[in-house]
Each structure stands twice: as C-alpha cells, then as structure tokens.
Amino acid sequence: MANMQMNKTPMPEQDPQVRAGNFQEVALGYTLEQAQNEAKRCLNCKHKPCIGGCPVGIPIPVFIGKVAEGDLAGAYQLLSDANALPAISGRVCPQETQCEGVCVRGIKGEPVAIGRIERFVADWAAEHGLANVATAPKNGHKVAVIGSGPAGLTCAGELARMGYEVSVFEAFHTAGGVLTYGIPEFRLPKAIVAREVSNLEKMGVDIELNMVIGKVLTIPELFERGYEAVFIGSGAGLPMFMKIPGEGLVGVYSANEYLTRINLMKAYRPDSETPILHGKKVAVVGGGNVAMDAARCARRMGAEVHIVYRRSEAELPARLEEIHHAKEEGIIFDFLTNPISIEGDETGHVQSVTCVRMELGEPDDSGRRRPVVIPGSEFQMEVDTVIMALGTSPNPMSYEGTPGLEKTRKGCVAADEGGCTSCPNIFAGGDAAIGAATVILAMGAGKSAAKSIDRYISSKE
C-alpha cells in the first residue's frame, strides 16, 4: 500500500543560525525509517516518467522499491550500475528539473524525493563498505580523459567497467572538477568526492594530477603515447566579468577564484596558507547557483552579504532550495539592481559599488522580461568586496590548436553524441561541449561518450 502523504518526508538540516557560522554539511540525510517512508510514496506508476527524466537512466522505481522492501544492498547495486557518482548526484543534481520534475506524485502535492533516497542509499553503502567496482577483463585498449569533473569521471568509470585502460589527466592537484573546487563543503563534503574518486581508482582508473593538457602534453602527443581515443571533459572554467570601471581593484573576485580559494585551497580554515579577504560587507553580483554558493561562503566568513541581481526574484536561475537556504542564513537580496562601477580608496581597495535600479520590460531572447534601467536611479552601496558570479565559458587550453578540431561560436568543442564532429577519435562532453550546465548533464554526456568511444574502437578491430 503506497504512502499517500502529499509532501516529501522532510530531511533534517542544521539550524540556520548555527550553520551560517560553519562549513559543515547543511542537509543531514534521511534515517532508514525516513527513507522507507519516502520510498513508499512511489506508486511504481504505469509510464514511470521519472526514468526518462534522468540523464543517466537510473531504474528509479525499481531501486526505490528495493529501499521500501529493506533490500538496501540490492538498491545500491541497481543505482550504482547506472550512476558512477550516486552520493554526489543525490546531493547536488537539480532533481526538480529532472526526475522529480516529471514524477506523477508532483501533479497533486510534492514529487517523490528521489534525490534524497539516492543520497541515503549511496551513504548507506559507504557506511557498510560496499563499492560497485566490478569491471570486465582488460580489453587491451587505452583511452585518455582530459579533466576529472563529473563528465570525465563518469566517462572514465564507464570505460573501465567495459575493460578499457583509462588515464584521467587533471590540471589541478585534486580530482573532482567543480565538485571539488566550486561547490562548497556545506553542500557537498569533499570526503564524499574523494570516496567516489577512490572507487574509480579501485576499478583501475589511473588519475594523473597536475597535468595541464595543452601545456605539459598536447592531444596529438596523447595519441603518440598509444591512447586510441581522447575524451575532452575540461569544463567551463573561464569566468566572465561585467566590463565596468573598477573591476581591477583589490577586493573584486570572480566567483570561480573566490570559491576555489575557499573550497580547493581551504582558505576558510585558520591554518590555511591561501590568502582571502574577510570582507565585512560583500556584494555578490548574479542570481545563479554559483552566486548563492559564493554568498553563503562569504556569510560563513563573517560578512554581511548582498546578492545584487538585475531581474526580479521570479527570474532567479538558482535552485529554489539554494535560494531558500541563503535567505534562512541571512543573505540580503537586492533585486532589480545592477552595478555600473566599482570605486576604490587611495590604496586601491574596493570601498563602494555604484548601482542603478531596474524595471522589467518586454521579454528578451531567453523568454525572460528584459531589465531596463530606471533613469536617475543611481545610488552607492558601501562594500569592501565584490564577487562577480555572472557565468563562465570553456577554457580551450587543452584542445586549442588540435589539428582539425572544430569549435562552436562560443568556443566549446563541437560535439555530437559525445563524438567530435570533426575528429573521429576525439570525444567531448559536459561543460566543455555545451557550456556551463549541470552535474547530471555532464554525467549523462560522459556516459554516452563512453558508449561512442567503445563503438569507435570496436569498429576498428
């Protein structure tokens, strides 16, 4: 008998007042009883639209059914066969626009909390020492993967499972891509990323750190070393700025730099050697997940934090849960506000930002109403730090100059089903191929590229 409770079973969280002062995980995860209560909300309905809504094709009602029955090892097996990084996607995948967005329980009430159940199963497996690291016997073929973000890790894991010898080349000293350097500890503990990476290593994936492809080795040199195919999963790490006066002042950061200092280099810890400004009043410009992450980090570093966003609350692109958490933690939202210049003091440090008020006009190409400046609305906000969270584009360093490789107008690798449109032995996916997107889309792209690589290499035999 299904549980017809209309709302999701709530997940315990740290108190907002307490967590605004620490970097420990906000959401605490389900107990077995809570996970089973939620699992029983699934109707195992006829068309199961949730499966089609999952880019990595998890057999959602079957694994949820195993949780309801209490067969957690069986649930983990099903989940991890389809998804190489379940503890990660259970925490940060935007389920509301994927599987949960199409769940039939969402028609009248809230959808089944698929992400929370996924997280519970992955954490339960780790606590019980289970890891799905079985692979086929080695097939004698070598593949190189550039970048260790969710696209690269998923592609590597899928290929290792099929018996390929896989090397992942990562520019940073730690694997994980945005999972490690971008998404903060309080949303995704780094020990969990390290655990998933270690599972891939147990499958035989070789991870080479501090290897900047395009500088240390080029793609043609990888082929010379015997790799038969290369997957480019180098992400979209180039930050954008507003091109307004004052962006060169001390105290102006891109969100990427600010988050990398805090997450990868642990600048939030008193013993860290990485310098960071402990701003008293911080303006974060932008309204996406990256802006929420930067704002919530600055809050935890002790600042009064303002999100400065040129449209209204209805257009905020961040996940609803992140906006809700940011508000609970005391972040102040200045909607319909846009910076036009940043001013410094005599030492070159930020001391204020000049903004204009906006109103919403006709819809633009994105379908959202275009923000229009209200004449004469200029005003100054006194701040000592400005963080630009306006989006990123791909850094072409790894593939620039590769003979025959086509790029899109936006500088992404031109790729189709994971295969590059121009070079049969080069594949690409995730943010490097589509621009900044989501963890689960990057994982889906890594998985489909692995299948394309397998087809390509098998076709040569």
Ligand code: FAD
């Ligand atoms: P990345 O994760 O960017 O990984 C690329 C890797 O390639 C990096 O490790 C990089 O160092 C490496 N690399 C780059 N160039 C080279 C080179 N020349 N040689 C070797 N290695 C190289 N998505 C969600 O679904 N949910 C969220 O909550 C969410 N929050 C986010 C928060 C932040 C702060 C950011 C920045 C993004 C967030 N996203 C979120 C988006 C999501 O993280 C990305 O879409 C996803 O990580 C893309 O995966 P990827 O593997 O393509 O690239």
Ligand code: SF4
């Ligand atoms: Fe269960 Fe919702 Fe999927 Fe139907 S759509 S099978 S109710 S999770």
